[in-house]
Amino acid sequence: EDQVTQSPEALRLQEGESSSLNCSYTVSGLRGLFWYRQDPGKGPEFLFTLYSAGEEKEKERLKATLTKKESFLHITAPKPEDSATYLCAVRQDSGYALNFGKGTSLLVTP
Amino acid sequence: SAVISQKPSRDICQRGTSLTIQCQVDSQVTMMFWYRQQPGQSLTLIATANQGSEATYESGFVIDKFPISRPNLTFSTLTVSNLSPEDSSIYLCSVEGRGTSYEQYFGPGTRLTVT
Numbered sequence: 363e364d365q366v367t368q369s370p371e372a373l374r375l376q377e378g379e380s381s382s383l384n385c386s387y388t389v390s391g392l393r394g395l396f397w398y399r400q401d402p403g404k405g406p407e408f409l410f411t412l413y414s415a416g417e418e419k420e421k422e423r424l425k426a427t428l429t430k431k432e433s434f435l436h437i438t439a440p441k442p443e444d445s446a447t448y449l450c451a452v453r454q455d456s457g458y459a460l461n462f463g464k465g466t467s468l469l470v471t472p
Numbered sequence: 473s474a475v476i477s478q479k480p481s482r483d484i485c486q487r488g489t490s491l492t493i494q495c496q497v498d499s500q501v502t503m504m505f506w507y508r509q510q511p512g513q514s515l516t517l518i519a520t521a522n523q524g525s526e527a528t529y530e531s532g533f534v535i536d537k538f539p540i541s542r543p544n545l546t547f548s549t550l551t552v553s554n555l556s557p558e559d560s561s562i563y564l565c566s567v568e569g570r571g572t573s574y575e576q577y578f579g580p581g582t583r584l585t586v587t
Contacts, residue, residue, distance in 0.1 A: 366514075394574045405564050405578035406515070408473065449515070453574055458503060459530065460576055462514040 365389075368450050368463035375440055375470050383435040383466045385450030395433050396460060397426050398449040406449055440470045474499050474567050476579035484585045485555050492551045493582045495565035500545035502568075505576060506538070509562040518563075521548045555586045 367386045375381055387395065394413050398406035410419040412428035419426045423444065425436040435448055447467045451460040475498040485491050495504065506518040518538055519527045527540040541549045552559050562583050566576040 396575055398578075403581075403583075405476075405566075405580045408569075408575050408577055411573060411575045451515075458505065458520050458568070459517040460515070462516075464512075464514045 366450055366452055366461050366463035368448075368466050370466060371464070372467045373469070375437075375468070377441055377470055377472050378439050380436070380438045380440070382437070383448055383468070385433040385435070385463055386431060387433070387450075387452045388431075389452050389454045389461070391455035393453045393455050395428055396451045396453070397424075397433070397435055398451065400447045400449055400465070409448075437468070440468075442470045442472055444468065445470045473569065473577045474501065476565060476567065476577060478563075478565060478579040478582050480582060481580065482583040482585075484587060486587055487555055487557065489555055490551055490553045491555065491584055492549050493563050493565075495548045495550070495579055497546045497567055502545070504542065504548045505566045505568075506540065506548075506550045507564045507566060507578075509564060509581070511561070515564065518550070552584065555584075557586045560584055560586045 365388045369384045394411050396411050397409040400406045410426040415430045417428050423438050427434045447465040449465045451462040477496045479494045504521045507515045509515045517530050518533045519529045521527045521540050521542040523542045523545050539551045562581045564578050564581045566578045569575045
């Protein structure tokens with residue numbers, strides 16, 4: 363069965379303290395791996411799509427990387443406004459469903 | 473990316489009643505998707521709504537409980553029927569990005585509480 367596991371479940375960082383979030387996946391035929399940010403009371407906001415191992419994408423303080431088994435979301439010098447839940451999802455070759463992990467809740471304190 | 477709105481943003485409903493959630497997109501899209509996000513859980517796809525045809529439901533979801541309408545290329549509704557406390561969740565609609573990028577863009581969600 364396809365599975366997406368995110369770790370850690372929660373992460374507390376001080377402002378400026380860089381770290382990484384992990385997304386491990388097992389899927390037969392990866393069409394894409396997606397990272398989203400979700401703020402309380404809002405829908406997920408799309409961040410990145412990664413399609414193949416070795417691919418990297420960057421946006422401001424965020425950088426996403428992909429291997430054959432996992433993806434990392436690196437957060438460099440985070441700010442309090444980066445506090446949110448970060449969701450990882452995969453889509454396989456067949457079907458339209460995005461299979462989501464449970465997310466990592468990130469809190470960045472001043 | 474598409475701009476997606478949902479109504480209502482939240483509601484409190486009694487057991488045994490139904491709630492219909494509306495999803496409006498600012499551009500024409502072929503596919504619309506309905507997800508459920510239960511407390512502490514990940515998002516789960518309920519069904520895919522294609523204009524002009526019956527919705528396709530994922531395993532564990534049935535049309536009698538979650539009837540969907542898709543009357544045109546910018547609008548869809550999801551009804552959650554015969555409500556029980558277990559239906560208390562956030563319900564989200566989404567659409568695919570243009571081209572072949574495969575990402576989905578989500579509406580703000582509807583928070584349903586069943587008492």
